[in-house]
Amino acid sequence: MKSVRIKVKCLDKDLLPSYQSVGSSGLDLRSAVELTVYPGKISLVPTGLYLEIPLGYEAQIRPRSGLALKHGITVLNTPGTIDADYRGEIKVILINLSDNPFVVRKGDRIAQMVISEVIRAELELTDKVTETDRGEGGFGSTGID
Numbered sequence: 001m002k003s004v005r006i007k008v009k010c011l012d013k014d015l016l017p018s019y020q021s022v023g024s025s026g027l028d029l030r031s032a033v034e035l036t037v038y039p040g041k042i043s044l045v046p047t048g049l050y051l052e053i054p055l056g057y058e059a060q061i062r063p064r065s066g067l068a069l070k071h072g073i074t075v076l077n078t079p080g081t082i083d084a085d086y087r088g089e090i091k092v093i094l095i096n097l098s099d100n101p102f103v104v105r106k107g108d109r110i111a112q113m114v115i116s117e118v119i120r121a122e123l124e125l126t127d128k129v130t131e132t133d134r135g136e137g138g139f140g141s142t143g144i145d
């Protein structure tokens with residue numbers, strides 16, 4: 001498996017994220033605070049983490065499926081983008097899509113962070129794009145069966 005070294009400043013060692021199994025794609029992120037995400041509401045959850053991601057990589061913040069399925073808790077902007085040059089605290093934007101308040105305790109694993117390589121586009125202006133069978137069809141144009 002490929003890996004990349006990332007420097008991390010962590011306000012509290014107990015908040016250091018980790019992979020939960022040998023094949024996990026994401027590092028589980030822990031909440032640095034206790035808070036409640038109320039039904040239908042959005043909360044910005046600090047993680048106590050500051051990263052130095054090498055240029056050419058990014059971090060993506062994704063929901064945990066268990067929280068989504070059991071509690072209706074998801075990441076509003078998924079996948080959240082952590083730019084390589086960002087030096088602020090990593091924060092997670094949670095939304096509660098259930099009818100019940102969701103209590104987050106300090107140290108709870110609230111989301112996961114996947115490190116990814118980034119390919120940047122070199123935009124080349126043109127007056128015409130090539131034709132294809134699909135053409136302008138989209139948004140369900142191929143049907144559902």
Ligand SMILES: O=c1ccn([C@H]2C[C@H](O)[C@@H](COP(=O)(O)OP(=O)(O)OP(=O)(O)O)O2)c(=O)[nH]1
Pocket residue numbers: 061077080081082083084086089090091092093
């Ligand atoms: O879930 C997220 C998303 C973003 N960020 C931080 C890191 C990221 O590098 C920065 C900017 O994020 P983004 O580009 O998604 O937001 P923007 O609205 O475009 O803000 P900006 O104008 O600062 O780029 O905010 C987080 O901590 N958590």
Ligand SMILES: [Mg+2]
Pocket residue numbers: none
């Ligand atoms: Mg941005």
